Amino acid sequence: xxxxxxxxxxxxxxxxxxxxxxxxxxxxxxxxxxxxxxxxxxxxxxxxxxxxxxxxxxxxxxxxxxxxxxxxxxxxxxxxxxxxxxxxxxxxxxxxxxxxxxxxxxxxxxxxxxxxxxxxxxxxxxxxxxxxxxxxxxxxxxxxxxxxxxxxxxxxxxxxxxxxxxxxxxxxxxxxxxxxxxxxxxxxxxxxxxxxxxxxxxxxxxxxxxxxxxxxxxxxxxxxxxxxxxxxxxxxxxxxxxxxxxxxxxxxxxxxxxxxx
Numbered sequence: 001x002x003x004x005x006x007x008x009x010x011x012x013x014x015x016x017x018x019x020x021x022x023x024x025x026x027x028x029x030x031x032x033x034x035x036x037x038x039x040x041x042x043x044x045x046x047x048x049x050x051x052x053x054x055x056x057x058x059x060x061x062x063x064x065x066x067x068x069x070x071x072x073x074x075x076x077x078x079x080x081x082x083x084x085x086x087x088x089x090x091x092x093x094x095x096x097x098x099x100x101x102x103x104x105x106x107x108x109x110x111x112x113x114x115x116x117x118x119x120x121x122x123x124x125x126x127x128x129x130x131x132x133x134x135x136x137x138x139x140x141x142x143x144x145x146x147x148x149x150x151x152x153x154x155x156x157x158x159x160x161x162x163x164x165x166x167x168x169x170x171x172x173x174x175x176x177x178x179x180x181x182x183x184x185x186x187x188x189x190x191x192x193x194x195x196x197x198x199x200x201x202x203x204x205x206x207x208x209x210x211x212x213x214x215x216x217x218x219x220x221x222x223x224x225x226x227x228x229x230x231x232x233x234x235x236x237x238x239x240x241x242x243x244x245x246x247x248x249x250x251x252x253x254x255x256x257x258x259x260x261x
Contacts, residue, residue: 001115003108010120014086021082022128026135028074029066033136034143036062062140062147063154067223071157072204076197076218079128079165084190086124087172090117092185095259104259114254118173118247125165133158156226163239164221168193170246177250180259217242 091114094100103113133155140149172189179185200218203209213219220239225232 001112002119003112003116006103006108006113006116007120010090010117014089014120014124017082017085018124018128021078022131025075025078025128026132028078029070029132029136030139032066032070032074033062033139036065036144036147062144062149063157063227066154067157067227068204071161071221071223073201075132075161076164076200079125079161080168080193080197082128083121083125083165083169083172084186084193086121087169087176087189088182088185090121090173091176091254092179093176093182095180096182100259110255111251114177114251118250121169121173122166122247125162125169129158129162129165153227157223160221160223160226160232160236160239163236163243164218166243167217167220167239167246168196168243170243170250174246174250174253177254178257180257 091100094103104110136154136158137151140147140151140154171192175189176185179188196216196218199212199216203212203216203219217239220235222230222232222235224230225235
């Protein structure tokens, strides 16, 4: 059900955007790992002790630092922006501009078009985080070889982040498939993502705002549970399920909706 020609066209149209976000994401993590110094982080944690920032620093270990910064802020917001821009351009933007007419005027089925576009977005995210993970592992070996790091935990943090982005991409892709106008696709596909991110960010700043965790799927990516070896698999399975259901729903919605052709 994947059309090779459409996939190549989509790849060519979006590869620069993907490459830019992949490089930025990878460099951010590499720099954070390379400059990590446990003693410096400990001093900073003492300075902000008792303030709202204390909750954001997390544990004074490399993975603890990454969990409370990269895997909660930088590694979340940059892929979200990429997802919002890409998901909208794959379907809604083409319908809005009228270029979808050319695709549908060919014998290509609607289901083939939507599956091919969804396949591109998923593959783009998988390769993005694969490259970021490999770069992180290499950087750890080069700059933090004397630091006690559980490589399996580092890998699971990246797997968890990938599954979170898979679920989030499902939301954006669904609204891109459902809406005929770019403004509506972005309003819902971006608005929900930003709201989820802000709820998670605010809940990490102040314990009194922990109730916000119930309003965001980002809380299912539980970095603390991963580092502490607690039961976290069920949360990751839910994230995968959310993404899968939304991509299937996108297929059904696009197949049945009326298009302004």
